[in-house]
Amino acid sequence: WHLKEQETMPWLTGTAQWPFKDFSTPVRPDNPVPYMNQKGVVERDLTKKEAYYVFQSYWTDKPMVRIYGHSMPVRWGEAGEEKMIKVYSNCEEAELFVNGKSMGMKKRNSQDFPAAGLRWNVQLNKGKNDVRVIARKAQVQVEDALSYVYQTEKWGKPAKLVMEKLAEGKDTVTIEAKLLDDKNVQCLDAANWIRFGLAGDGELIDNQGTSSGSRYVQLYNGRAVIKIKTKGGKSVVSAKVETVPTAFIQL
Structure with missing residues (x-):
């Protein structure tokens, strides 16, 4: 304007x-x-x-x-x-x-x-x-x-968190976490806080002060993104949102 x-x-x-x-x-x-x-x-x-x-x-x-x-x-x-x-x-x-x-x-x-x-x-x-x-x-x-x-599906109360790979480069992987209801419909108005963690050889690319580079961040449209340095090894990435079970993905 x-x-x-x-x-x-x-x-x-x-x-x-x-x-x-x-x-x-x-x-x-x-x-x-x-x-x-x-x-x-x-x-x-x-x-x-x-x-x-x-x-x-x-x-x-x-x-x-x-x-x-x-x-x-x-x-x-x-x-x-x-x-x-x-x-x-x-x-x-x-x-x-x-x-x-x-x-x-x-x-x-x-x-x-x-x-x-x-x-x-x-x-x-x-x-x-x-x-x-x-x-x-x-x-x-x-x-x-x-x-x-x-x-077009309407969503109910958040029931679970799911994680999947969005992209994979030479030594980095981008992970997306989404909050779904009990019918697997994405909760597009969810703005819960999410905390990412990692165990294994890799490393979270965090502390960047960006929406896709923060260990602790607020969901936007029921989703959040984080990048991981794989370092050529194996890792397990976790995502935790209060009131629903913690989600994990193996890399």
């Missing part, structure tokens, strides 16, 4: 965003990442947040486009309900595709809030959805794409 309003202020010389990067603070022990001020547009490891692309769409000239929500692998709603998909871009126009079908072209208008008019209300399929956008500025074309699950 304030970015679009600044464009209507001829007396305004310039602005700056404070802060650019998350930083540690002793006065925020109860933040989702404890002792971190998380108002930056990037995390401490320079991972870009959604807000980064909002600023980029207003403050840069090089053509860019970003579908909002790369950090949300699961969305929730009723079957047949229209959901808004927002796109941030500094291009003149953008065309959205959902599961291969065009949702139409939109012209960018910096004064049309939100997303400068680049928003579409669409019905998503239950399960996996593939979203793609093509944006154009003069003769330049840029694209972005993501896939996510649309969950």
Whole structure:
């Protein structure tokens, strides 16, 4: 909102965003990442947040486009309900595709809030959805794409914690922990605290002050992520949330 309003202020010389990067603070022990001020547009490891692309769409000239929500692998709603998909871009126009079908072209208008008019209300399929956008500025074309699950099942009280590998590199593994109800439906509003642990040859990549680099962190959308250095050996990773059994995964 304030970015679009600044464009209507001829007396305004310039602005700056404070802060650019998350930083540690002793006065925020109860933040989702404890002792971190998380108002930056990037995390401490320079991972870009959604807000980064909002600023980029207003403050840069090089053509860019970003579908909002790369950090949300699961969305929730009723079957047949229209959901808004927002796109941030500094291009003149953008065309959205959902599961291969065009949702139409939109012209960018910096004064049309939100997303400068680049928003579409669409019905998503239950399960996996593939979203793609093509944006154009003069003769330049840029694209972005993501896939996510649309969950229509309602969830009950958290009943168990499950863990699985998200990615595996040469000597690192990314683990995801999810909180489910007794019917194995992900509890997307769960914001419980989770504590990761490890026994064996590996090492948790923790104390980073980031959402994916903290031993103790708050769940977001009922999930949390941690990375492990395997060191070529065997390990058991644990995840503990109060009121449900501790989960384990062997590496």
